[in-house]
Amino acid sequence: MTANIALVDDDRNILTSISIAMQAEGFVTRVYSDSEAALSAIIETPPDLAIFDIKMPKMDGLELLRRVREKSNLPVIFLTSKDEELDEALGLAMGADDYIKKPFSQRLLIARVKSILRRTELVKTQDANDDELSKPLIRGSLEMDPARHIVQWENKNVTLTVTEFMILEALATRPGVVKSRNQLMDVAYQDDVYVDDRTIDSHIKRLRRKFREVDQDFDAIDTLYGAGYRFSE
Numbered sequence: 001m002t003a004n005i006a007l008v009d010d011d012r013n014i015l016t017s018i019s020i021a022m023q024a025e026g027f028v029t030r031v032y033s034d035s036e037a038a039l040s041a042i043i044e045t046p047p048d049l050a051i052f053d054i055k056m057p058k059m060d061g062l063e064l065l066r067r068v069r070e071k072s073n074l075p076v077i078f079l080t081s082k083d084e085e086l087d088e089a090l091g092l093a094m095g096a097d098d099y100i101k102k103p104f105s106q107r108l109l110i111a112r113v114k115s116i117l118r119r120t121e122l123v124k125t126q127d128a129n130d131d132e133l134s135k136p137l138i139r140g141s142l143e144m145d146p147a148r149h150i151v152q153w154e155n156k157n158v159t160l161t162v163t164e165f166m167i168l169e170a171l172a173t174r175p176g177v178v179k180s181r182n183q184l185m186d187v188a189y190q191d192d193v194y195v196d197d198r199t200i201d202s203h204i205k206r207l208r209r210k211f212r213e214v215d216q217d218f219d220a221i222d223t224l225y226g227a228g229y230r231f232s233e
Contacts, residue, residue: 002026002027002028003027003028003048003049003117004027004028004029004030004047004048004049005022005027005028005029005030005047005048005049005050005051005113006029006030006032006038006041006042006047006049006050006051007019007022007029007030007031007032007050007051008031008032008033008035008038008050008051008052008053008056008061008064009033009051009052009053009056009079010033010034010035010053010056010057011033011053012033014053014079015031015032015033016031017106018051018106018109019031021106021109021110022110022113025110025114027113030047034058035052035056035058035059035060035061035063035064036058036059038064039059039064039067039068042068042072042074043068043071043072046072046074047074048075048117048120049074049075049076049077049113049116049117049120050068050074050075050076050077051076051077051078051079051109051113052064052065052076052077052078052079052096053078053079054078054079054080054081054091055081061078061079061091062090062091062094065078065091065094065095065096066094069094069095073095073159073161073162075097075116075117075120075161075162076095076096076097077096077097077098077099077100077109077112077113077116078091078096078098078099078100079099079100079101079102079104080099080100080101080102081101081102092199092202092203092206093202093205093206093209095161095206097116097161097162097163098112098116098163098199099199100112116162116163119162119163119166119188120162135147137169137172137173139172139175139231139233140220140233141153141154141215141220142172142220142231142233143155144165144168144169144172146165146169149162149165151165151168153211153214153215153218154214154215156214156215157214158210158211158213158214159210160207160210163188163203164203164206164207164210166187166188167184167187167188167200167203167204167207168207168231170183170184170187171184171221171229171230171231172231174231175230175231175232175233176230176231176232176233177230178224178227178228178229178230179228179229179230180227180228181200181201181228181229183228184200184228184229185199185200188200188203204221204223204229207221208221219232220232220233
């Protein structure tokens with residue numbers, strides 16, 4: 001089935017150019033220059049993935065993401081300007097799956113869209129196939145069910161995006177083993193899609209924050225400066 005992509009940006013030229021590029025790759029696009037109209041449409045008929053500009057009038061991309069996250073774990077990519085580093089970090093902390101800076105290569109954007117959609121489809125495939133690979137992963141207080149995309153800490157649900165889930169799974173599969181940022185990038189961003197170290201660091205910070213919402217003493221993800229991260233049971 002062809003993936004449906006929602007594009008939200010107040011710049012109609014950007015909307016048109018991205019839409020044409022996406023359609024050339026076989027995607028179905030829905031374009032919105034008004035974020036409030038986009039919110040209603042996305043909640044009513046969720047797409048497979050959404051691309052939000054951060055700087056928009058009335059409701060900016062960060063607020064749009066916040067309100068979408070109240071209803072859905074829909075994969076979201078942010079478009080940001082060079083001077084929006086703080087907004088990028090905040091967007092990732094709020095649950096965006098990725099970001100890309102303007103001006104950007106449409107080829108790079110399409111590659112990242114395909115990568116995220118592929119990971120999302122992997123979760124759905126695991127849900128449909130009850131095999132050894134989809135058995136729950138239990139590490140101390142952590143329980144992960146790849147088939148159902150469910151994560152629990154001390155029997156309390158923790159809601160993760162696809163990217164967060166894959167990073168945590170990579171760490172928890174081999175407790176105590178240090179995973180470098182490059183190794184985690186390979187897990188989370190396949191197909192040679194480039195992301196910088198800060199993106200992985202932001203995902204780790206967001207993982208910790210989400211677990212501390214259910215356990216303020218959570219400290220199972222260790223940082224080894226200059227080496228990477230590890231999961232401790």
